[in-house]
Amino acid sequence: MLVMMKSHATDEEIAGVCRKIEAMGFKAHPIPGSTRTAIGITGNQGQVEAAAFESLPGVGECVPVSKPYKLVGRELKEDTTVIDLGDGVRIGGRELTIIAGPCAVETREQTRAIAKEVSAAGARLFRGGAYKPRTSPYSFQGLAEEGLKILADVRKEFGLKIVTEAIDVESVELVERYSDVIQIGARNMQNFSLLKRAGRSQKPVLLKRGISATLDELLMAAEYILSEGNYNVVLCERGIRTFADHTRNTLDLSVIPAVQRLSHLPILVDPSHGTGRREKVIPLSRAAIAVGADGLMIEVHNHPEEALSDGNQSIEPSEFQQLINEVSQIAHVLGRTMAKARDGIRS
Amino acid sequence: MLVMMKSHATDEEIAGVCRKIEAMGFKAHPIPGSTRTAIGITGNQGQVEAAAFESLPGVGECVPVSKPYKLVGRELKEDTTVIDLGDGVRIGGRELTIIAGPCAVETREQTRAIAKEVSAAGARLFRGGAYKPRTSPYSFQGLAEEGLKILADVRKEFGLKIVTEAIDVESVELVERYSDVIQIGARNMQNFSLLKRAGRSQKPVLLKRGISATLDELLMAAEYILSEGNYNVVLCERGIRTFADHTRNTLDLSVIPAVQRLSHLPILVDPSHGTGRREKVIPLSRAAIAVGADGLMIEVHNHPEEALSDGNQSIEPSEFQQLINEVSQIAHVLGRTMAKARDGIRS
Amino acid sequence: MLVMMKSHATDEEIAGVCRKIEAMGFKAHPIPGSTRTAIGITGNQGQVEAAAFESLPGVGECVPVSKPYKLVGRELKEDTTVIDLGDGVRIGGRELTIIAGPCAVETREQTRAIAKEVSAAGARLFRGGAYKPRTSPYSFQGLAEEGLKILADVRKEFGLKIVTEAIDVESVELVERYSDVIQIGARNMQNFSLLKRAGRSQKPVLLKRGISATLDELLMAAEYILSEGNYNVVLCERGIRTFADHTRNTLDLSVIPAVQRLSHLPILVDPSHGTGRREKVIPLSRAAIAVGADGLMIEVHNHPEEALSDGNQSIEPSEFQQLINEVSQIAHVLGRTMAKARDGIRS
């Protein structure tokens, strides 16, 4: 059940409802909206009686939840969530979010070189894996904390926000210390222990759709994070597994409007993993923005052919610049803007 | 093997090579390109000796074919095929192709009403099924020749080019009499008898990708048509079958750049069947144009809720107008244009 | 609606109900069952009034149909259909049906050699394609009528029943003349013109599941055939298209009990196409019989490595003998028997 507060409800009235919920042994999730605050209730086994709340001061109405999820749905919060990372960088608003960088942090030099390029091209967020989930135990598994430190230095030097993956409960602690956004990868979308731990973090979480996840499963995975109290979650489509063999995965762009219809969470598209083919990254990036995604996550490498992982799907900095140019124009058609580059050259 | 003629080869020299090929018991497929004519050879069992042609007048070089298809590949013809339907209507050029109309021709009134609307919105091609392949034998199967006559009248009245489906060898004869483009549906993509018959038609063929067809299978299906001598084939992506359940099919936009890399045939996108959901048709239309498709095929119905088939995925005329407006702007970003409406109101 | 006759209803009473149905402009489908005859009604647009029939002599009750199909369902006919091909060869009863032979009829010698072997091993039905639907127009397309004549000779010489594929409306006429069972292939499962034509044939039809067909689509395809008056249809699972790459298709054995729950039609399994790998044919044949299938369709070739099509999935005669031995024992566990070889050596 959702308790919808009146539009002029005071903070004290909201706190009063939350106290009541907690007193019943449940967990209260007050979510401010543009017109009013909604309070989700979790932890209950069966139905919660509306009567217990309807007479409390500031309460507008009690609304039963019609979906399996309570906190990620538009029923709870009509307007799309905007996650503020500071320094004017936001995910989910009118401005598109572009996250760019190498698949893996390989060396300080490589990381700095790429950061410099993508920053110049207008990216405000930097990606790069310090922990790499690899199909083979014998493949490069990432630099771990050493990689995180390199990312932290890149943040300082280039003013980029850092998005990097945590692969288990243990790594979350380090990742949240060094990064701005904790990424949870496709293979871990239903690693519920990891989701719960990320739900107790103070840092926003970027949750990638599993390669065979339905829309409901994706939203329920996000619900795990929100139910622990972390409401700053951004989703990411990165391709699903199908019979089609002309790309590594099949990028499912129809999931973008489907998510936006059901959920208030922002959603990005990763056409690098979504296609697995360098030459398809730019066309599918255009399509992703045209369909209405809130941004892109792009693998960029200064020497794709030498990349320690996913070189086939990484584009070069010059291609990234072209990508930014093309999607900027399409964003404009949809009434959206691109982030200004730090030195103000982009409009 | 392909015989690539010199750029200044005369018609007589080209005919000479063709005669030589036919004399060997094979079939010659001269395909003019922007710089030179290439001649494909089919009907051979094993290798054809290059030596037999290299000394003929006008021959530039003989090139072995590296793909399973010979005639649909870019090896044979570097520039994208443009199909001229007359009256300034083309498929495959700089101008986007928009085909719109109801799933099925139901009545003369319904058909005229929709034709009027889509024509006013700028469509130059009209779709509508007279033969409907339906999962159930008890569903509406189309008006057959009566439907074709209605379409022919619509063509005359509104100056629209007609695209309609032939479902078997028998129906091709009627369809090619009344229509401008013969459509072959997804379920028939590997109905090889139908493909061969369409390959002997004088009318262009719109070939839809089967719901579980790989890229190679799609191109080979087109090859069946070309190998019979009909080179005017346009492909159409309309969604593939996957586990995802938020749309009826999963629209695979990555197949557009994949086709364009391998084949000279133009390719459209049908987001109506591709999603099966009315509210997703406009966003996916934008994405289809952004990814680089040569046009769209859209189901429009004046009373979607009463449609005899596929009402859930048909948009209303006002939505179609909005769709045209949005994709026009995206087309502009890619350096493409929309057809002018007949009365010249569109730019 | 189904009209269930009383168990002792006379032929004249049944005919009376049928006349009544036809007089209303519908089509009557009297289907005898072990205890009583049921009469299906097709051709109606909306509901048919039960009252029109309930007072007719011999009528037990009128039952509304709860499924999209009317004639293939167990609601109409409780006991599994047994198709009698003559000479003691049946499909659908207690005795397993084994259809064996080459993918394609290549030559008279090859066909005779294989027929001799599979006959000796106990097969009573022989398969072999005279019309081959091939992905490439340049692949061997079958010997057509010449192939059918070879099959007819094999029938005479070895006393085998012939199962061979019709690929379009045109070929049905020849196939029904020369063969005992008309096969409709996976690619044509939704070639509705072909299904309707087969529905007007006097010969039984073996209908293969399409590689991306749902259970409902398979049953509705069969319904097309029955609705035209041909009730002798046997289904065949032959693998579906999935992401899995260790076999050519993924054999879906769970569809066997699913079909048997919903439909009275017998169902076979084709592990040759279902796996596409010779070394998996025997294990999956055992599994198919163990799950409860009514029989198998197996590709056997005397020189698999030289086969003009599908050599990778064809087993040798000695392997076929082993297969028969193994599945016979499993059949025994399920209370089923194998056909006796003609000379009576099999039990």
Added chain:
Amino acid sequence: MLVMMKSHATDEEIAGVCRKIEAMGFKAHPIPGSTRTAIGITGNQGQVEAAAFESLPGVGECVPVSKPYKLVGRELKEDTTVIDLGDGVRIGGRELTIIAGPCAVETREQTRAIAKEVSAAGARLFRGGAYKPRTSPYSFQGLAEEGLKILADVRKEFGLKIVTEAIDVESVELVERYSDVIQIGARNMQNFSLLKRAGRSQKPVLLKRGISATLDELLMAAEYILSEGNYNVVLCERGIRTFADHTRNTLDLSVIPAVQRLSHLPILVDPSHGTGRREKVIPLSRAAIAVGADGLMIEVHNHPEEALSDGNQSIEPSEFQQLINEVSQIAHVLGRTMAKARDGIRS
């Protein structure tokens, strides 16, 4: 590279080769086979020089590894791994392994009641989840350590070996303390941190195939466990995600012979999750044994309709008894046996 020892190589010679490998900074994996011991090498970046080993005493030959996996392949170990759980219970040998029990441990009474039934029917291994990975954070998540204690008591009372799932690195420690086999579920098949931790356990690991895992990915996941030194891994097919909607997943029985061709690890089938439908569990169990699986994992519940999870796919004890009867007979056809029930009533 694999170092194949001579058949009469002494323990000291084997140890000598291992010391040499470790001295080079690599990890040695000596795997005894029926005729000789093979030693796998991991931890190397590039090629290892054969010359370094070929002159060592007891070394037969050095064999390059042709697959991405080194330790799970048949190249390393020709005969199928047999895992001995003590008390005459083994996985992987001639005797089939039957694991049965509820989806989740709900209460002591429920667990005991089911254990009593499955034990009487002949099962020697008991399953039951104490940690339940659930799509929704609001579904029953298992009793955790309390559930493990109930399982440990059941082991003592009924002499059953316990198989239960660990869902993260944290839970492994408790699971390995209370159980005989650590299960890793389908959602965690590529939770590499969990795989590595299980690889450092002394307890055998049952690894379930992910719902969209290819054969190679399954084998590589197992390789993660073996590469850490735990060679007692048993695989389990439990259905893959496809478009088919008549079962919850599509049970891919063809993966059994595919695994057996490539790997020495035993493989079981879980038809409960594999179909998600109670009425399909017995037919698919028969098929699984007929295809050659080393055993079954079956969900049994005394009150399926009241189960806290997966009631739709749980069979009742009487059905389980029937299942055992049917698969015993099929096992016999394949030359395999069923475990004797503790009181010796089964043959």
